[in-house]
Amino acid sequence: MRLSRLDSADPRDVLRALRGAVLGAGPAVALGAPEGVPDDVPAGTAVVVTTSGSTGYPKSVALSRSALTSSALATAERIGSGSWLLALPATYVAGVQVMVRALVAGRDPAILSGSFTPQTFTAAASAMAASEAGHRIPTYTSLVPAQVQTLVDAGESDAAVARALASFEAVLVGGQALPPALADRAAALGARIVRTYGSTETSGGCVYDGRPLEGVRLRIEDGEVQIGGPMIADGYLDDPARTAEVFVRDQDGSRWYRTGDVGSFDEGLLRVTGRRDNVIVSGGVNVSLDRVERVVRTVEGLTGAVVVPTTDERWGAASVVVLSRPALAGRSETHLLAELRLAVKAAVGAPARPRELLVLEEVPLTSSGKPDRALLRSLLADEDGLAPRGE
Structure with a gap:
């Protein structure tokens, strides 16, 4: 065709x-x-x-x-x-x-x-x-x-x-x-x-308020959310290896899409807790940046903040909280960072505490309205780019 x-x-x-x-x-x-x-x-x-x-x-x-x-x-x-x-x-x-x-x-x-x-x-x-x-x-x-x-x-x-x-x-x-x-x-x-x-x-959203739509199948395999049903894509064009890796079949021929998300599915309700590929190892401890980001976004004014990874000479990896300047709302960066570190320590653990803040005029978005995490990572990795700010 x-x-x-x-x-x-x-x-x-x-x-x-x-x-x-x-x-x-x-x-x-x-x-x-x-x-x-x-x-x-x-x-x-x-x-x-x-x-x-x-x-x-x-x-x-x-x-x-x-x-x-x-x-x-x-x-x-x-x-x-x-x-x-x-x-x-x-x-x-x-x-x-x-x-x-x-x-x-x-x-x-x-x-x-x-x-x-x-x-x-x-x-x-x-x-x-x-x-x-x-x-x-x-x-x-x-x-x-x-x-x-x-x-x-x-x-x-x-x-x-x-x-x-x-x-x-x-x-x-x-x-x-x-x-x-x-x-x-x-x-x-x-x-x-x-x-x-x-x-x-998955042809767009297929789970509404945690509950799958009619015909959608859900399962958790080794902690990963996998989805089956009639709305699953045929695969990736001109990429059979990745298609075979992401779209798997059971012995009965049923196809499943491996989302890469970690979650649970209990009593008909799906709870997604993070991404398998959004985990850093800081000081030998696995840290889910999705969990850190969820805690950060509970702080007043930070619903649009983004948590991204960065390298760290001492711990190997660390996280940086990216926010827009208006989100500071008159708070000093020093006090806000301290507040975030306390909140993350209480909810996730001390190794997950963000190291720094990166304050931009606005958080960059992709054309689909999502935070442009790839751009933010490149900014943090570029020695000549914007340096993370922490006081």
Whole structure:
């Protein structure tokens, strides 16, 4: 099957290509595919999504029509069906799935015009109000935590923004963990937040508020979260070795996606505790930077802080807390670092205490709204770059 490369990131162009690829007989469409990706794809492929490579390894994930529509139908079964607002980049899996859910429901998605701001979001949400046979059509959208933060910050002083956020039947939030304090603030404004867990390899979110969607299988193997079901990707284009490593089969032929996440699955509830590949060894002790980051984000004003690794002459490795200058909120770096070290020591242990702060004008994000951890690591590794600051 031939692959059509879409050069445009315009959501309307992507929507047209998806309509043909998912619902019709159109060619498979490649979104963000780098040079070198083959033009031929397996039969049934609808979309090839190349990840942002925030961890330093771009991957071209092949998603079938069946996987995408299975995911869309399972979402509708869980939260309902209606009109969708696209407020995410159209070339990433979360944006793709907003459009696929709308198409499967027989509707075109509303599209947020221009940059994402509280004003553009409010305008787009207001324009979606509609009814059929005297009944209001439910509305839905999907956001990343940084967007939720923007809307909550504005909504706490602007009633129009708060009403727009509260107007959605459900707001799916994924891409990274949503800090509990931010979730509480959003709920106080009337937002119905649904936390999602998944990845490009699972056609987007497939676990909502800790519980798998219909058809999704979960298991924990050697501490790793593994996912099976009809929404799993076919694999990575032109990378059979990595496909075989990440997508494994049981003796009965069942396919499982190895997420690389560590967690537990008890009484039908998934709890993800960190990443296998986000662990440092500091002074001979394994330290999960995900656990450190969760503690750091409980401190007032630091819901957007990021914890990244760095080398350490004495301990071999250590962690640095990266935050934006406004997050200091008048606190000295010395006092804030001391507060963070005490909090992390109490929750995780002394070896996990962050060594330093890196204060930037703003924390860099990838185009999909996630912290750009690869860039931050490179900054810390570059002797001529920005040096970590600690007093």
